[in-house]
Amino acid sequence: MKVLAFQQAPYRHMPADFAEKYNSVVNTPYFELVDNQLMHEDHVHFIDEMLHAARCGFDGIGLTEHGQSSYDVLPNPNLQLAALAYATQSEGLDTALACLGRSLGKTKEPLRVAEEYAVLDQISGGRLIAGYPISLSFDSNINQGIPPIQTRDRFAENIMLIDKAHKEKEPFAWNGKYNKHPHVNLWPRPVQPSLPVWSPAVGNPHTLGGILDRDQVFLYFSWFGPKLTGRIFDRYWEMAEERGRDTNPYRLAFLQCVAVGETDEEAHREYGPHVKAAFNTGLGCIPQSNLGVPGYMDINGVEAVTRDPGDFGIFPKMRTAAYEEIVDAQACIVGGVDTVAEQLIELIKSHRIGNLLLMTQHGSMPTELTKKNISLVAEKVMPKLRQAWSEAGFDAQGWEHNWWPTGLTN
């Protein structure tokens, strides 16, 4: 199996009364809340921590894109990945770089995304995993002004344009609905003949169908609590079977928040306040209405989630959720090495997870504690995961990882 370190980049110094004073992390006032010195340090620490994860032996590092939000200050994650691509290359680290990714329902410049991915793949010598998310509604519709009902159509055109721009041998003209280019002939192209594509999604059957039809990896972010949302994976594997796809566990990537201490008590004591803040005043402060501007979700999808909002798990009450609720729902798995490993192994086995992304920084968590978390995962949890993986027999079934970077040699 593959284990990746994943992080968002929150501004880590929100005041203690943030939740009472501000109702959202997607229209947060900047100047009254931010100290430039601290914002600068957060950016440097973020890259430090990702590099630390690469040095600790994670198979890959992953990050994603959010514009105009205080919970993830990464308007273009490829900027950070460029630095990480060079740093890992110069240290001889064979770490996959997962951009999860540039939002294709949002971008008005898909060729720019194609060029960035190609450059990253060149700097890293073919270590890029390309993420093709549709984008969150607030980012594509509110920040970028895309009419919600066009978000998925724009995504569909952009993904085709990027793929063709990477692979087409002859220059071509693109006269699309949203993109018009008389001459497309990118320099450079990616090292890898076909970039491995991982597509984040929340479990919408329509989106899952597209991921399977394009033979990509489904990446699920389990912030809503996998105990509550596990049915999404049953749905995914059923849909794979219906579409004639195999049950290769590498088709599924799963992100899980973790906070690992030497003991359960230490973990709850050291990480608890940061984890609670991360959910209460981070993700929990994205207003639900900003995640689904009318038209963003298909009419049948709206009816389905109105009838049964179960796919959203703990999200509707995340803003006020008690720490115990967050931990009970497994929105974040907090504990000593054995506790965390046991819960992760259970998830891996029950959902056929071939790629595990572990989110290691939460809310206000300072950099030294974040690095401690990363180190403990790498040194003490990962070996247990790999052992369990081999015992589960997935490898023995002969599954090839068809969605992992090939490097320069292939």
Added chain:
Amino acid sequence: MSNNTNIKGPEREEVIGVWNDEISLRVNIAGDGPALLYFHPAGGLYWDEFLDALAESYTVYAPELPGTTPGDPYAIHKVKDYTDLILMYEELIQKLNLKGSVAIGQSMGGMIAFDLASFYPDIFSHLIGLAPCGLWRDDAPVAIADLYVAAPETVPSFLFDDPSLPAAQAMLSLPEDPANIPKHVAQAVWNLGCAGKFMWPFPDHGLGGRLHRIAIPTLVLWGRNDNLVPSIYAEDFGANISGSEVHLYENCGHILQIEKLDDALSDVKRFIA
């Protein structure tokens, strides 16, 4: 459609094929007398007492925006852009033989009606806007985007000065049977989504530059306390359409034909008599 049992509603409907028959436009019809076209707002067609009353003296034709007709949600994907939408409505008017009729448009429907009149100066006999969209000024932003992302409990305050009015409550009510609520909610959200193709992020397709082409009798009605499309736009419509009449209603919000039903009916009937 209406949940208010006091509302008679449309008497019949016609489905007209437009755009080389790729799109079916459903038209709700009621009444007798001269033809009157009504263009609905972004929330979809809600047949209210205002339309009932007009149907006593006129034949009211109320077409539904593509995609908002129940059972045909994906028609919206066949409408490439706003210009094609205007052409589709013009085709509908031709096919129903309604050229020269009175046109009333509410909010988004106002933008559509005024643009039809600017593209085709003789398509209507009279033009009436009920707080029409279509213009933009930086000192009075139209709050459509705010409405689209508003928490459900705050939506009434965008639409009404006094959301407690029974007619306002009726318009926003959910089905009594809980089993029917998801479908109702999905349709309401989808209606806004369809309208968003032409309203998001701003309902501004350049109508301001075309208003001078409107040369028919024009009446503009507005609620003084409109929280969605500020009433200052009434002045801009009035100033840029030669000979137009403008009336503002005090203590009134965006859906003025519900909040000030008697005044609106009286002004409209007098204007088109």
